[in-house]
Amino acid sequence: MDTRLPFVPGILVLLGLVVMSLTLAMGFGAAELGFANIWQCMTNTCERSIYQTILLDVRLPRVLMGFLAGFALAAAGALMQNVTRNPLADPYLFGIVAGAALGATLSGLLPEQFQAFSLPFAAFLGALFAVFIVITVLMHNNWRRIEHLLLAGVAVSFLLSAISSFILYFGEAFAANRVIFWMMGSLARADYQSLSYVAPVVLISCVLALVFSRQLDALLLSDESARTLGVNVDKVRLVALVVCAAMTAVVVSYCGGIAFVGLMIPHIVRPFFGITTAKLLLSAGLIGGCFLVWVDVVARTIVTGQEIPIGVITSVIGSVFFLFLMRRM
Template identity: 40%
Template sequence: MTVSAETAARVQLARPVRVSLWVIGLAVLVLSVSAAVALGTVSIPLRMVWGIIVHQVAPDWVVPDWSTGRAAIVWDIRLPRALLAVLVGAGLAMVGAVLQSVTRNPLADPHLLGISSGSACGAVLALLHTGLFLGLATVPLMAFFGALVATGLVLSVVRFTNASGADRLVLTGVAVSFIVMALANVLIFLGDPRASHTAVFWMLGGLGLAQWNHLIYPLVVLVLAGGWFVLMAERLNAMTIGDETAATLGVPVGRFRLEVFVMAALVTGVMVAFSGIIGFVGLMIPHIVRLFVGGDNARVIPMSALFGAIFLVWADIVARVIVRPEDMPIGIVTGLIGGVFFIWLLRRKRA
């Protein structure tokens, strides 16, 4: 067998594996969402969960044999929360995969680069000082604006200090993150003490404020940005090799990196607007995905979205169940898991 034939055979074998991985992943996601709706302070059987969902979609198909209270728990509280976890987890993981490619740094994620901190600062400014002057869209727009400002600060500091290396970019992002978080704390200190608990939500992260009419914003941003990222997969692959190689292949390196950062800020800003700061999802998930599908961003980006959604759904389940009936902020759960993963990743890279 020739080398080309061997390569073709490997591709033919790999494609069914990838399809199987997608089928299994989607099945796990559906089961995870079902478990997230069923588990909690009041446990609800899975049969009843799906009966309530089907009855809400097609009332004539199912005869209700449950109380209105349980129907409200499933449809009005837990299902929107689980779907928000899906959207936020998918968005953050996808952004992490893209940032790791465009910066050529395996430790890059929206939290470490200061984008999440900028989003939270913008959201706190809207909640405690400016008010909802644009209606429900005020917080997402202000969060996006804060993410853009933080991204601009990172790029400006990199240019000012001539920090050309990708590792310096991440260090600059960490420094800017501390500065922006300090500014957010000042805004909380100067704001109305009676509303400070709302701002603390953005600092710790949580999905308890999920509502059906809010889900359209992260959904639209996730679909549009995810589609653009996948279309740019070849350019992202070229960027992982190096700026000079990417430029040789026709990629406008400076402009493309700026475009990626703006799109990453958009996704992160909208996700943080509805969930608060949730760290380390964008750091962990792309590394796990690459173990299964390799380094091609055309596969890594959508698979990261799937794995990120599953991970955050289960992180939310743990946050709701571990100290029931209270809800632990989900940022604590992801921070504990992500911190251990970060140490393992550093050890692995050193080895």
């Protein structure tokens, strides 16, 4: 039975879901605010100034960051699975989280006078470093073998994680705890400045992916079939992998490790919107954004007075989903 939805009506429904999720999510938190107060503040008529501070300066950037992070990870996962033709592919296969963790570790343990680079920027450089290692190793050796790409990512991830653990073991306790909490994933650092860094990277990456969407669709058949259609397979695959790496790296840099979003969401979306790149990327991104917004709501409300790292929650959900997926396959 064909369960696919018409693309345009389906996207409109998803956009409505996005607006509803972003609005409702702002009502949850340590301070109890009614949705009437949310509407008043959104129309610049806040009943009390503290409401405006809570909603517009604290919750709104956090909700927007959650949506952007979920969108980027889900879109990158959909792109990665199409490019590698592997349904178990995930944006973290490059060792991006391990590379970002290494950058964050080095940034946090440097002497104060050398900490001109913030933790997010150092984490971004570390994530790109991991991608650079993987691609450099494969460019001159079995670049066309997809399974080698996956194995190289796993190997780099273990290597960089070992280096990070070694540094943290001998490092200062407070700095080590800060890095460890960041590695679990959190939106607590979200503000408008971080949004100004994350949003352009995600937007440009998505535009690039859509520009190459027809060539990427040809890769779904096979490399040989794509070449017969005039597609430069190596160039298109390299562009797609760099796009995935950039989106994942910038999210990890500001939000820490948030696993399994890129694995789960494309599988949930694919039966309803198909496998073509443009449709899958946009629909997976919108649903992934809503998903992470509500995961963050659970993370900051499920335990009174405390916040659970969102990476812990996505890992629990994702591991169960992964085992279910493996059993079906």
